[in-house]
Amino acid sequence: MASIYQRPGSRYWMARFKNPSGEWEARSTKETNPAAARKLAFLWEGAAESMAGEGTTAAQVDKVVRGVWERYTGKRIEQTPTRIFFNAWLEGVKAKKAAKTAVRYGAPVRDFLEHLGPRADADIKSITGSEVQSFIDAEAKIGKSGTTVSLNAKVLRAVFNSAVRKGVIERNPLGLVEVPEAVHEERSPFTTGEVDILLTSTKGTEWETAILLGAYAGMRIGDATHMKWEGIDLAKQVLRFRPEKTKAKKRELEIPLHPRLAAHLEAIAGKANDGAAYVCPTLATQEVSGRVGLSEQFNVVMKTAGLSKEIVVNEKLGGRNFSKKSFHSLRHAFLSGLANSGVAEDVRHKLGGHTNSKVAARYAHLSTETLRKAVDTLPGKGGSE
Template sequence: MGTFMGTFFHANVTMASIRRKPRSPYWMMRYLNESGQMVERSTKEVNRKKAREIAEETERVARKARAGEITQAAVLKTWGDLLERTTGDTLNLATIDQFFRDYLKLKARTGSAVSTVARYKSVVDRFLVFLPETRRTASIRSLSPSEIERFRDAELESGKSASTCDFALTVISSILNSAHRKGLTLTNPALAVDKLNGIVEERLPFTREQVKKLLKEADDEWTGMILFGFFAGIRLNDAANLLWENIDLGAQTVTFLEQKTAGRKRRANPVTAVVLHSDIIAWLKGQPEGIAKAPLFPGLAGRGSGSAGGLSNAFNVIMDATDIIVATGRKATGKGRTFRKLGFHSLRHSMISNLANVDVSADVRQAMAGHSSDEIHRRYVHLDVSAQRPAISKIPSIKEIP
């Protein structure tokens, strides 16, 4: 057994000691802990000089803790200084606020859709406002499951649906998973918080008759948007931000980068190609053709989908001008909002339903809708144009185009 190197004095003022443990490369340290008990711990250090520094610093911090003179900030600074002296590394002292904000910046830089980043930011903003300032500026490793659980409950009490609360919990858990992978936390405290298992509301498809009614109320740009949604299944923001360079009238295709799936397709072919229906081609030929970088929908390009002046509400105005009865989901309470089961995204559901109704195979429907994983996307990428043409041609025209 090894012998300790060091001298012991009074019980409250002691010098830590170290020894080499048999059959172990690491030096052990012996010191009085914060409770006044003599304990032995490994320094996880093979260098004797560095091991002694760790032992003496540990004993000094414990002595201050026994005297009630230590704070979290002082502990972090002490161990940060010690880490730098012994290894040359610096201790990452990221605060809760700093790490959550940095995560959002990284997500925006790594190809996540603008709408996804906005949804994450909304959760982060609400969570940071919920935390007291003293907690926002505390170390990320100090965040506890009880704080996250209280935030979830506060969200529910404010009138948000269970599914919205579950999404907020998913966002926080994703951020803390990142912190854990980087070694900034010992665990992910969000994993200890139960989800509410809220029911996710789903859109309904528009019928052909309903689409005809929408077209009668729409102006020229929204007519094009509705046609791209109904016949090509293009999402709202993707359609609004199409450029003339995305259109190939000769090949009768539109190619673009889907905002929602761009991140998942980075390692595969990131570009989505959709064969254009004859009704879309007829609308395009009626437009003054712009130069490559010119927006296809100049009055709608660059607008967000949410908020009072957003694209979603603009589409709802068109829908409300018709006699279409819009079914709703769970009634909103507090700051929540009532879910409308018909919206622009319903046009995408309609396209998929139309393909199914004319017996287009599930494989082709999946490839055209962009619902596939990277693996399936790579497997069916050769179907993109050759299999789409006969599929699109099977969908009948909507005659009443303004």
């Protein structure tokens, strides 16, 4: 039986009734009078019951529900086409986030709208959880990993949450959607010996500089290759930069220069004509990704140095190959080195630019010796205490 209720802080009554599929549905009546809201709830349920049966589409249900409301109140319900809202949300992302993030968010938005077909131009209020579930299932069926599908669902959830906050829809249809578990395959850190091998192999090249920035400042490949001299203060022995990944947060990191990195930068500083110049001018002109991008070039650097990418096949990632070693392993080496040296967690977070402890934990890579020292602090040595 249909019923009504109020959400905390809202003056309007919500109607709860069963849709033609027999599932409970909640809609705002836009009524402040409980008697009027209750009547509308029963009208909606009656209309839904009359449509029960196979072949009833979400669009038909929404049309009938809107028709009942408009006849009862004498007002029209404003509609917001799903495609228009999603694209407007994406434009907002482009204005606030880094370009790469906007591209990453754009893919699931485009794919979801394509999956909806003609329904992409329907009112966003009519999009159901089953339609979203259908998209998620289709993504998994074509072989996308649980991590990718989970990230795509996260993007859709963000769009619908935005619609809820703006009052365009009452609830997020992803509430009951089942999403595959995200699986994070971790990189392995380079050992100190491996870093030395890389530096010896690239001595005198821009890759030597980039590798030092990764190993001793924890910089990602894009940040290392786009570092400018204006961000390096040799007098104060610090470097400052704004990570591209979190650029939208406008958080600048200040990293004290490690003696090995400082000596290298001092040795090549004379080559810089002005502060706006890149420390790695040739690498800075190239894309990070792609078949000939910097990431692939670093794979060649490793191969030339005689180091393996340590490729593994992860069944949880759909049986895909995964390289345990990449340029990002230098960042792992930097942060795990700090952890194994006993540097406090909050300091490691600060140096790594992390605000999420869960993410930061993936970079710890505590060594057996560090763990052994921790165990050795326990009482009871010698078996007599």
